[in-house]
Amino acid sequence: MFKRAGSCATFAVFLWASFVRGQQSEAIRGNVVDAVTKQPIAGATVLLMSSRQGVVTNEAGKFKLSATQPNDSLLIRFIGYRSERLALAEINRNHRIQLTPTSLLFHEVTVTAKRNAAVAADSPAPVELVTTDTPRLLTTHNVGETLTHMQSLLVKDYGGLSGIKTVSLRGASEGQVLVLQDGFRINNPQGGWVDLNLLPTLGVESVEVLRSGASAQYGSEAVGGIVHVRTLSPAAHFSPQAEYTVGNYGTGAARIKLSQRVGKISGVLAYGRLRTEGDYPTGLAAQPRLQNNHLNKQDFYARGDFAISERIGLSAFHQIVDSDREVAGSLSFPTSAAEQQDNNRMSAVRFTAQTGELFNFNVQGNLQHLEQDYTNPDPFFPSASRHTVDARELLLHNRSRLGVWDFLYGAEIAHFEVKSTDLENPQRDQRSAFVQAEWRWHRVRNNALMSLAITPALRYDHFSDSGNRTSPKISLVWKWERDFTLSWHASAGKSFRVPSMNDLFWPSSPYTAGNPNLRPEVGTQFDGGVLVQSANRAGNWQLALDVFHTQLENLISWIPDENFRFSPQNIARAKIAGLEPALTWRSLRDRVNVRLAYTKMRAIDDGDDAATQGKRLLYRPDHKFDATFSAQIFGGTWGATYQLVSRRFVRQDNSFSLPGYRLLDLFGSYRFDFTGGYQIYLAGAIRNLADKRIQVIEGYPIPGREFRMTLGVGR
Known part of the structure; x- marks a missing residue:
């Protein structure tokens, strides 16, 4: 009897062992990339066909799952790409899985919102991206011109190619919008803002606009959002390019670019010159044409990259901008002989190393030198000033992944020196530290992907002249994806702007005096939105609706x-709230593109002054609408842009406002292809087609109908 029982037990153990062997899981690893660009695809769904369970790829396009059936297969899909079904044996032989794009929509990758690569559906805040090789931008010459049709952004244009250009974003002033260049802040600490006319598009590859307070990630000035300029990267092969632009009002520009890659080293060189008389009509009988508005500008850009290994890289760039312009002044107070010279230099270096889940290290440093000389030999009110700003900045951060957590943490050190005829040579030291932790949950069931990401962030800043500031923020993104993508995001946080050195240290006189006891301006923000993306026979659609509320x-x-x-003095308060619907449609082959974007905003004074309480803030329009249309016809790309901007109040008591305006621009480009990848291209634009007399800023008219034509050759 005991012998029979022992035999049964042995047989049971054998069956159990066989069952365990049959259920042993095998680790399956892979890397999902775009078949055209070879770039990783983050957020792709990877399903086991037998169980319909799966995972999603991380930001590097990688995934890992367990399979119990050796003969099983995987289904890999991502909206906008053709799905792939592969046997496990195929994946084990080749860990790289390539998905073929069916359209170009939804796959623009931005880095500003998360300080890491993300597509729109995974971003915790709305980010708009524009590349400078877009056909409608081929005749533009500064970053200010490229941003004109960005949603919720108003370019404060002081007049044509010669005039100053600053931005207001979601109702925030130019000093409350942080401008970055490859992650480095370029806001001038003396005044707090940036003249985008001094950022030529020659060395620019793309510009991202983040519409949300972001001081928890980036510190001071990021109240309304961020304008992030990404510099031109080297091409993968020998790529020369030369072009010349002509236009009315005495405009002419020449640009040359050369890019090459040899082994692990690649580089790009670019040089440009621009001149314009700027003598366009003003619409006034007393001064029919704008006078003293000539501009001569030249810029140089150089960048070199060294791929030390597949995971370790070194990059450096140097940029020079020299501008010599006449200053026309306003129509009410013209300056017939004033001149301004700007000489800006920026050098930067970056080292990156990615050696595993715990160590994705980035260290970068830069030097900036800004010079500005202004002279006005007016016989009654002569003036002259000279300003020099030197800035040094060091940034370090590391990304670590621990299970469902993704940590980003780092520090920044900066030193600023101002030598000015207006100030007593002040200096500022900045010490900052930040941490951001993203928790991500996902589930794949019945061919649908659901995910939730919650990201708290905290930053500490210390300024030698303005004290300490702590900025918290929390955001979340919920996403559902099957035949279409539905994404919902929300965030709440604090932001701030440190006082400018002019505010703090302006010399005491009988008429003016600075205030060294100023506190930072503070903003409390709440924003959220929904994003729907779909690709079907009718084309590719993206519908976005965002809302925001800011208390300053x-x-x-x-x-x-x-x-x-x-x-x-720190005396004013403001409330800003808005609604941002946007629709984007592209045909299946990307031959037709349509984008409609509207902003409804209410920016009011919330202070205690009875004369201004409840009044609209200066130069904040209640309505802004932008429409862009382009189509590929007869071998070229042709299109139009339309903009509507409502009135802007220019007196604090709202007693006077500038009228609203409508602008219609046309553009087109045509390329002739030759052997060896060479091409000749022709691009043209008609700006302000209706030849309207418009003042975005009181007293500073913008040009009427303007023609530009660019002829270029390149590879």
């Missing part, structure tokens, strides 16, 4: 004391 406190205003001496 400690706003700095220059007010008079009892002796009528003006000084800055």
Whole structure:
């Protein structure tokens, strides 16, 4: 009896062992990439066909799952790409899985919102991306011109190619919008803002606009959002390019670019010159044409990359911008002989190393040198000033992945020196540290992917002249994907702007005085939105709807004391709320593109002054609408842009406003292809087709109908 029982037990153990062997799981690893660009695809769904369970790829396009059936197969899919079904044996032989794109929509990758690569459906805040090789931008010459049709962004244009160009984003002033160049802040600490006319498109590859407060990630000035300029990267092969642009009002520009890759080393060189008389009509009988508005500008850009290994790289660039322009002044106070020279230099180096899940290290440093000389030999009110700003910045951050957590943490050190005829050579030191932790949950069931990402972030900043500031933020993104993608995001946080050195250290005189006791301007933001993406026989669709609310406190205003001496004080408050619907449609072969974007905004004074309380803030339009259309016809790309901007108040008591305006522009480009990859291209644009007399800023008219034509050759 015991012998029979032992035999049964042995047989049971044998069956159990066989069952365990049959259920032993095998680790399957792979890397999903775009078949055309070879770039990783983040967020792709990887399903086991037998169980319909699966995972999603990480930001590097990689995945790992367990399979119990050796004969099983995987289904890999991502919206906008052709799905692939592969046997496990095929994946084990080749870990790289290539998906073929069916359209170009939805796959623009941005880095600003998360300080890491992300597509729109995974971004915790709306980000709009534009590349400078877009046909409608081939005749533009500065970053200010490229941003004109960005949603919720108003380019404050002081007049044509010669005029200053600053931006207001979601109702935030130019000093409350952070401008980055490859991650480095370029806001001038003396005034706090950036003249985008001094950022030529010659060395620019793309520009990202983040519409959300981001001081928890980037620190001061990121109240309304961020304009992030990405510099031109080297081409994968020998690529020369030369072009010349002509236009009315005495405009002419020449640009040359040369890019080459040899082994692990690649580089790009670019040089450009621009001149314009700027003598366009003003619409006034007393001054029919704008005078003293000539511009001569030249810029140089060089970049070199060294791929030390597949995971370790070194990159450096140097940029020079020299601008010599006449300053026309406003129509009310013209300056017939004023001149301004700007000489800007920027050098930067970056080292990156990716050696595993715990170590994805980035260290970068830069030097900036800005010079500005202004002279006005007016016989009654002569003036002259000289300003020099030197900035040094070091950034370090590392990304670590621990299970469902993704940590980003780092530090920044900066030093600023100002030498000015207006100030007493002040200096500023900045010390900052930040941490961001993303928790991600996902589930794949019944061919549908559901995911949730929650990201708290915290940053500490210390300024030697303005004290300390702690900025928290939390955001979440929920996404559902099957035949279409539905994404919902929301965030809440604090942002701030440190006082400019002009505000703090302006010399004391009988008429003006700085205030070294100023506190930073503070913003509290709540925003959210929904994004729907779909690809079907009718084309590729993207519908977005975002809302935002910002409460601003400690706003700095220059007010008079009892002796009528003006000084800055933290006295103002403001409330800004808005709605941002947008629709994008592209045909299946990307031959037709349509984008409609509208912003409804209410920006009001929330201070205690009865004369201005509840009034609209200056130069914040209630309505802005942008439409862009382009089509590939007869071998070329042709299109139009339309913009509507409502009135802007220019007095704090809202007693006077500039009228709203409508602008219609036309553009087109045509390319002739030759052997060896060479081509000749012709691009043209008609700006302000209706020849309207418009002032975006009071007293500073923009050009009427303007023609530009660019002829180029390249590879």
